[in-house]
Amino acid sequence: MNYVFQFGTLLREWPLLLDGLLLTMRLSLTAMVFGLAVGTVCAAASVYGGKVLRGGVRGYVELIRNTPFLVQLFMIFLGLPVLGVRLSPDTAAAVALTVNVGAYASEIIRAGIESVPRGQIEAGTALGLSRYLVFRHVVLKQALIAVYPALSSQFILLMLGTSVVSAIGAEELSATANSIQSRTFRAFEVYFVVTGIYLLLALFFRETFRFLYRRWTRQT
Amino acid sequence: MIRDFSYSDVLILLRAAQWTVVLSLIAFVGGIVLGIVIALMRTARARLPRVSAMLYVELFQGTPLLMQLFVLFFGMNIIGLPVNAWTAAAVGLTLYTSAFLGEIWRGCLQAIPVGQWEAARSLGLPYLAQVALVIFPQALRIAVPPTVGFLVQVIKSTSLASILGFVELTRAAQLVNNATYSPLLTFSIVSAIYFALCFPLSSLSRRLEQRLAASGGKPQSVRHLNVAGD
Numbered sequence: 001m002n003y004v005f006q007f008g009t010l011l012r013e014w015p016l017l018l019d020g021l022l023l024t025m026r027l028s029l030t031a032m033v034f035g036l037a038v039g040t041v042c043a044a045a046s047v048y049g050g051k052v053l054r055g056g057v058r059g060y061v062e063l064i065r066n067t068p069f070l071v072q073l074f075m076i077f078l079g080l081p082v083l084g085v086r087l088s089p090d091t092a093a094a095v096a097l098t099v100n101v102g103a104y105a106s107e108i109i110r111a112g113i114e115s116v117p118r119g120q121i122e123a124g125t126a127l128g129l130s131r132y133l134v135f136r137h138v139v140l141k142q143a144l145i146a147v148y149p150a151l152s153s154q155f156i157l158l159m160l161g162t163s164v165v166s167a168i169g170a171e172e173l174s175a176t177a178n179s180i181q182s183r184t185f186r187a188f189e190v191y192f193v194v195t196g197i198y199l200l201l202a203l204f205f206r207e208t209f210r211f212l213y214r215r216w217t218r219q220t
Numbered sequence: 221m222i223r224d225f226s227y228s229d230v231l232i233l234l235r236a237a238q239w240t241v242v243l244s245l246i247a248f249v250g251g252i253v254l255g256i257v258i259a260l261m262r263t264a265r266a267r268l269p270r271v272s273a274m275l276y277v278e279l280f281q282g283t284p285l286l287m288q289l290f291v292l293f294f295g296m297n298i299i300g301l302p303v304n305a306w307t308a309a310a311v312g313l314t315l316y317t318s319a320f321l322g323e324i325w326r327g328c329l330q331a332i333p334v335g336q337w338e339a340a341r342s343l344g345l346p347y348l349a350q351v352a353l354v355i356f357p358q359a360l361r362i363a364v365p366p367t368v369g370f371l372v373q374v375i376k377s378t379s380l381a382s383i384l385g386f387v388e389l390t391r392a393a394q395l396v397n398n399a400t401y402s403p404l405l406t407f408s409i410v411s412a413i414y415f416a417l418c419f420p421l422s423s424l425s426r427r428l429e430q431r432l433a434a435s436g437g438k439p440q441s442v443r444h445l446n447v448a449g450d
Contacts, residue, residue, distance in 0.1 A: 003298045066372065066418035067411045068379035070390055075411065076401035163284035167383055174286060187294040195287040202282040 009184045010193055013176075020176030021197065023090070027172060028159040028205075031097035035158070036151075038098060039105025043143075044135065046106065047113050057106065064103035070164055074095050077168045093165035101158045108150045112143030124173075147219060152209035156202050163198070173197065224398040230281060236392030237413050243378045243388060246310050248371055251313050252315025258322025260351065262328045271321065280319030286380050293384055309381035317374050321367065328363040329355060365432060369425035374417045379414075389413060 011015075046057040064072065074097070077092040087095065118141050124134035144151070165176035177194040181187040262443035263271035280288065293308040301307075332355055382391035393410040397403050 025289055042244070062419065062422075063411070063415065066376075066422055067414045068376040070379045070382065071393070071407055071411055071414060074390075074393070074403070075407045078397065079407055082402075082404050160282075160284040162287045164380065164383075166286070174284065177287075177290075177421065180297075188291065188298055189293060191287055191290040195283045197283055198287060200284045 003188075005049055005189060006186055007188050007189050007193065010189055013180045013184070016176045016180060017173070017194070017197070018165070020171060020173035021201075023170065023172040024159070024201070027090075027094055027097060027165065027170070028155075029141045030094045031101050031158055031162075032155050034094075034098040035101035035105050038102030039109050040140070042102065042106035043109035044218055046110055048135075050109065058188045061103045061106055064100055065107075067097070069100050069161060070167060073165060073168060089165070089168045089170040092168060095164070097158060097162060097165070098178075100161075104154050105151060107141060108147045108154060111150075112147035113139055115146050122185050122205040135150055148209075152206070152213075155209070156205050159201060159205055160198060222401050223399055225396070225402040225405055229396045229400060229406070232396055233392055233409055233413065236387060237417075239386075239415075239436075240375065240378050240390075241417070243309060243313065243381060243386075244371070244375045247313035247317045247374050247378070250310075250314035251374070252367075254318030255325060257319030258318055258328055259325035262322060262326040273419070277319045277323050280316050282322065282362050285312070285316050285377055286383060288316060289380060291319045305381065305384040305386040307442065309378070309384055309386050312373065313377060313381070316377065317370070320370055323369065324366050325359070325363055328359040328366075331362060332358050343430040345425055362432060368421055368428065372422045372425070375417050375421075376414065382426065391401050413433040 042057045042060065044132055045053045046061075049057070052070055073093070073096040076096045077087065077089065079086060080092075120138050120142065124138040125131075129137070163174040165172060166178060169175065171179075173194055177190045181190040184190070258273050258276060261269035262277070264270050264273075289308055289312040291306065291398060292312045296308060297303045336354055336358065337350065340354035345353065378388055379389055379390040382394065384389070387395070389410055393406050397406045400406065
């Protein structure tokens with residue numbers, strides 16, 4: 001083994017890595033927020049909705065959960081333009097990530113909604129709250145607290161999953177690693193360092209989620 | 221040169237799907253063997269194996285699979301092994317699978333009451349016999365549903381080997397699409413093939429989980445472990 005490790009060349013590329021990191025953060029946060037919204041709506045639809053609505057959500061969730069994210073990404077980035085919807089790599093990435101995490105979030109939140117005791121709903125109704133208010137303040141809140149750990153680990157996996165969108169040329173962290181290595185030929189060093197950045201990012205998200213959980217549950 | 225999408229393209233995709241299956245099986249079998257070691261190390265009483273297995277799991281669960289594959293791919297070159305997308309993918313997916321299965325099974329092993337370990341020890345059984353004769357048969361019951369569920373994850377994860385350049389189903393789809401320019405049709409067929417591979421397994425996992433829950437066992441859901449971007 002006569003390979004000389006050169007991490008120095010990487011240091012000069014920090015602005016590029018920072019740009020990549022920022023896009024990774026932006027994509028992750030966008031998909032988390034919208035994925036949570038999609039997941040909540042779908043979960044509500046699959047618990048309270050009629051037969052058609054329930055079937056639709058079931059189909060969406062099963063389709064997403066049983067096909068690879070990469071194929072979903074290609075479908076949206078390469079397939080949609082045929083139908084006249086042309087998206088930039090960044091937008092296509094955000095849409096694909098949202099659609100993907102929405103399906104997983106929907107399953108998790110549905111389990112949360114089903115875990116809320118009937119008595120809670122009856123108590124809310126007895127207080128004169130409308131069906132929507134009961135859902136919003138009684139059911140959803142408790143459901144989200146119950147599934148918070150599952151949901152936050154799903155979100156961390158989503159953050160790690162954003163590395164896949166480099167395949168369509170969205171310039172996030174992994175893609176910057178690709179372009180740095182093609183210019184400097186220090187492939188191993190680049191990927192090693194970027195992997196380390198992802199590890200720190202995962203730890204950062206985990207601690208942030210824990211912190212938010214403690215604050216959130218203390219208030220309620 | 222753009223040609224029409226034809227029946228032979230479907231055959232190309234189906235043939236490539238065989239490599240997806242082979243890669244999944246290698247990763248799954250390798251992951252099971254290594255995963256058992258990880259799970260035992262994680263539940264060991266000695267500190268060193270416990271901590272090192274924990275770091276292993278943290279490392280593989282806390283970084284993107286794609287980056288793991290790249291590090292392996294280029295790292296093999298450094299230690300003098302031939303660089304080859306197939307080996308990098310097979311090794312990478314095996315390590316990744318073992319970390320997740322090891323963590324799932326740790327939960328299953330820890331769900332077995334301590335009294336069972338104590339009883340086995342008081343019978344004078346050596347460690348491996350305690351594990352093999354007393355703990356495993358009980359842990360296996362609760363371990364099967366999430367393990368089958370994770371196989372779905374493994375199949376989907378093999379699609380990342382396409383980024384390394386290994387021609388499995390997803391890479392074949394890209395190649396067919398480049399030649400025929402019918403992305404909707406190509407990726408719909410590919411989605412259908414993945415779905416046909418994964419859906420029976422995820423349904424089976426769910427059924428097993430329900431049966432286990434009905435029989436009073438603790439269901440160990442891995443649903444929250446599913447990788448969003450596999």
